[in-house]
Amino acid sequence: MTPGRHAAPYLVGGAFLASLVAAWEIAGRSADSALAAVLPPPSQFLSVLLDSGFRIGLGSQAVPLAQSILSTLLRVFGGMAIAFVAAVATGALLSLSRFATWCFSPLLYILAPIAPIAWIPTAIVVFGISNVTAVFIVFMGVYFILTIATLAEIRRIPEEYLTVAANLGARPGERWLRVVLPAILPGVFTLLRTNFIAAWMAVLVAEMVGLRDGLGAIIMMGRNLFNSDLIMLGMAVIGIAGFLVDRLLMLIGTRLIWWRV
Amino acid sequence: MSAPLATAPAAPAPVPAPPIFKVDRLTVAFPERGGTEVAPIVDFDLVVEAGRITCLLGPSGCGKTTLLKALGGFVVGRDTGGVVYRGRYLTEPTPDIVMIFQEHNLFPWLSVRGNVGFGLRHSPGEPAARRARLERMLGTVGLAEAAGRYPHQLSGGMRQRAAIARALVTEPKVLLLDEPFSALDVTLRRRMHALLRAVWTETRTTMVMVTHSVEEAIVVGHRVVVLGGRPASVLLDVPTEGAAYRDRYDPAFLELQKRIESLIE
Ligand SMILES: Nc1ncnc2c1ncn2[C@@H]1O[C@H](COP(=O)(O)OP(=O)(O)O)[C@@H](O)[C@H]1O
Numbered sequence: 159m160t161p162g163r164h165a166a167p168y169l170v171g172g173a174f175l176a177s178l179v180a181a182w183e184i185a186g187r188s189a190d191s192a193l194a195a196v197l198p199p200p201s202q203f204l205s206v207l208l209d210s211g212f213r214i215g216l217g218s219q220a221v222p223l224a225q226s227i228l229s230t231l232l233r234v235f236g237g238m239a240i241a242f243v244a245a246v247a248t249g250a251l252l253s254l255s256r257f258a259t260w261c262f263s264p265l266l267y268i269l270a271p272i273a274p275i276a277w278i279p280t281a282i283v284v285f286g287i288s289n290v291t292a293v294f295i296v297f298m299g300v301y302f303i304l305t306i307a308t309l310a311e312i313r314r315i316p317e318e319y320l321t322v323a324a325n326l327g328a329r330p331g332e333r334w335l336r337v338v339l340p341a342i343l344p345g346v347f348t349l350l351r352t353n354f355i356a357a358w359m360a361v362l363v364a365e366m367v368g369l370r371d372g373l374g375a376i377i378m379m380g381r382n383l384f385n386s387d388l389i390m391l392g393m394a395v396i397g398i399a400g401f402l403v404d405r406l407l408m409l410i411g412t413r414l415i416w417w418r419v
Numbered sequence: 420m421s422a423p424l425a426t427a428p429a430a431p432a433p434v435p436a437p438p439i440f441k442v443d444r445l446t447v448a449f450p451e452r453g454g455t456e457v458a459p460i461v462d463f464d465l466v467v468e469a470g471r472i473t474c475l476l477g478p479s480g481c482g483k484t485t486l487l488k489a490l491g492g493f494v495v496g497r498d499t500g501g502v503v504y505r506g507r508y509l510t511e512p513t514p515d516i517v518m519i520f521q522e523h524n525l526f527p528w529l530s531v532r533g534n535v536g537f538g539l540r541h542s543p544g545e546p547a548a549r550r551a552r553l554e555r556m557l558g559t560v561g562l563a564e565a566a567g568r569y570p571h572q573l574s575g576g577m578r579q580r581a582a583i584a585r586a587l588v589t590e591p592k593v594l595l596l597d598e599p600f601s602a603l604d605v606t607l608r609r610r611m612h613a614l615l616r617a618v619w620t621e622t623r624t625t626m627v628m629v630t631h632s633v634e635e636a637i638v639v640g641h642r643v644v645v646l647g648g649r650p651a652s653v654l655l656d657v658p659t660e661g662a663a664y665r666d667r668y669d670p671a672f673l674e675l676q677k678r679i680e681s682l683i684e
């Protein structure tokens with residue numbers, strides 16, 4: 159367990175990424191490159207950012223980049239957090255009643271495959287073009303999957319855990335809180351992390367349909383202005399932010415909810 | 420471990436212990452695919468005395484776990500009979516009788532202290548007294564140092580000791596153990612036998628232990644019950660009190676071991 163070996167994956171991954179970016183930069187710099195028009199190299203789209211003082215947009219409508227990133231993150235985390243809590247609660251309620259499971263589980267399996275993007279028109283009619291719409295789209299993107307996962311995790315709990323808890327005097331409510339919840343958390347959280355990509359895409363699409371800020375709005379603005387630098391910038395920020403969030407979720411998974419049942 | 424016991428004075432006069440369990444025409448059947456049933460236990464009778472260690476031996480699949488679960492009220496048989504515990508038919512588990520299962524015993528998300536203390540809030544006594552009992556029990560099973568560790572960081576022996584401590588810290592009347600040491604190597608097993616005897620000496624808890632090791636049954640138990648056949652019946656029921664049965668090289672020990680082994684073949 160030398161520190162060198164520990165760092166090796168990061169070093170190799172980082173070096174490979176850096177050389178790709180360098181190759182892109184060199185290819186894009188050469189004067190008559192067709193590439194530069196579609197895939198402007200980093201030096202080109204990053205300078206857009208510096209020139210505009212980290213604000214993006216036209217005139218008084220311009221929004222700081224940081225605000226866009228923050229809005230997108232808040233929307234995606236808001237939707238995911240609400241979906242996570244709601245899914246665990248729904249799963250728990252359904253697991254308490256077989257009748258409720260019979261009623262609702264077909265509904266879950268019918269709603270789950272509907273892509274979150276498909277909800278956008280409906281959401282706009284109901285909530286208007288607002289933060290609620292974006293949060294709702296994220297919610298719809300992960301809630302059903304997580305509820306199904308919660309039900310599966312509850313079925314997977316070794317019977318002995320519940321028997322032991324009851325045997326040691328724990329009442330049903332206490333068993334739920336002290337055994338069922340901790341037993342299902344790691345599995346459901348892992349699925350939340352896997353579905354983060356879906357949530358991330360959902361929020362970007364929601365932002366493209368007219369919200370004033372957010373990373374999706376940057377892409378849309380670039381498209382409307384035929385500004386490929388702006389599009390490239392938006393894509394780069396989206397990629398990096400998504401990567402960082404995924405790492406954060408992984409950290410929560412390995413540090414906070416580390417146990418395996 | 421065995422030497423001092425050989426020279427010890429005879430155990431206190433064997434006053435017949437009062438029964439704590441009376442298994443009365445117990446029948447347990449499980450439904451199977453295709454509408455048929457498996458009935459490992461049919462019209463089974465057995466009396467278990469209070470304050471002693473009874474060991475159940477028998478070939479795998481003969482219904483030992485099922486019988487043990489019935490003693491704990493985890494499995495309730497047909498209502499043509501059942502398990503009478505202190506004068507009443509058992510219909511559900513009770514905190515009086517705590518069972519240690521073959522696997523999935525410890526909660527992986529709780530430390531050793533958290534696991535051992537799990538049932539403490541439902542056990543008698545003031546909070547301070549209960550906490551003191553928890554610390555004492557951790558010491559008894561030799562886990563005081565490891566109290567902050569999590570199950571995946573423990574050896575098999577430590578895990579079983581934690582499970583035993585968790586069951587005993589609530590001061591149950593009966594402890595049921597289902598092949599608790601089968602995953603451990605011989606050396607560790609023998610240490611666990613000594614520990615279990617020491618814990619018994621201190622608490623005098625009624626224990627019923629299922630095992631498939633003949634040596635273990637004789638060394639640990641005050642009485643060995645050998646089960647066999649389908650449905651299960653008692654093939655042999657011998658007292659194993661007395662110093663001879665604490666020493667696995669004693670001729671009486673070896674003789675009994677041989678007799679039981681030929682029965683189980
Ligand atoms: N929950 C159950 N459902 C169906 N069959 C069971 C169940 N538990 C035990 N059995 C059957 O009952 C018989 C006895 O099982 P068990 O008591 O576990 O035996 P042992 O502990 O002696 O190995 C076996 O044939 C087993 O397949």
Ligand SMILES: [Mg+2]
Pocket residue numbers: 483484485597
């Ligand atoms: Mg068994």
